[in-house]
Amino acid sequence: MTIINDQTYIDKILKGDTNAYAFLVEKYKTMVFTLALKMVKSREEAEEISQDTFIKAYKSLSKFKGESKFSTWLYKIAYRTCLDALKKTKEQYSVDVIDEITINKIKSTESVLEGIERKERAQVINSCLLSMPEEERSILWMFYFEELSLKEIIEITDFSESNVKVKLHRARKMLLSIVEKNVEPELINHYGRK
Template sequence: MTTINDQTYIEKTIKGDTNAFSHLVEKYKVMVFSLSMKMLKSREEAEEVSQDTFIKAYKNLSKFKGDSKFSTWIYKIAYRNCLDNLKKNKEKYQTSTIDEITIDKINSTDNILEDISRNERAILMKECLNRLPEEERTLLWMFYYDELSLKEIIEVTEYSESNLKVKLHRARKRLLRVVEQNVEPELINHYGRK
């Protein structure tokens, strides 16, 4: 599944050509750093975790068998490094309980959000995502922003398919609750209720 270019650089690196690995770093550094920033919310920690990710990938490159894409493999390393960093720092994220959400409230929120420009929606959604627990925020980010398939997310997180689907469902519900509690009142004040 690895692209021919990636495979060539991997083989050269394993044979001792350290310059070949720099091509892989260059190709995937934005992806790794972006994930690290989303999960850690600290530029300094994201840079450190990104560097650690490439060091770990370099040291374990001979273990990469090519069963998945190289990008998925390195994404998984970055994801695990971020989780380790979060556990180490014991940063607590406030969570709110999920109450039952009625279809009317969902539709009402959707209708209001349709009236806002795409850019404003993106800013509001990022703010709402940042209020979610780290795991839920990361899963939603992987699925919707990084556009990873369920299969790729399963490879990265090592969740079963059914567990991942449940976690994504719960994350969507919690995100909707955050939108409802934090964004909807502001929008109603600004745009009025439909």
């Protein structure tokens, strides 16, 4: 139903009804802004990237063929716009503190962090994610926190399926290794005895 609704508005826009674009912006502005905020350091830059994304999408709307969901196509534009912004500023992006629900999605890390209070775990994971290379961090974020499918990640990143799987596997191992190095054994033992 979402695809039909999106396509209906896309058709209206392509026929000259520019006001119909407001529906798509309203529907997807949170998704685009959230991605941008995860990939860049400031809200202001994330807002700029969001605006750029919607402008680029509007200008390229005639190229959308409906082979994927509109949201995936838009996510890809947002992702590329974020990468372009990061290249220009050469700054590392920041990941907001992960909430207690999201942190449970990384099962291999969970065993290392068992017993540590939720807030401390979120801070540890956040810090560890920040020390990872950009591509691995992005793929982990998309797969675990945005819950995108492998197919969607492949479409967004333009990596092959095997490349995404390898990067995701390496990123999991890298995150686990970073967590193990950054969490003091005494802290794990202290909480483990409780």
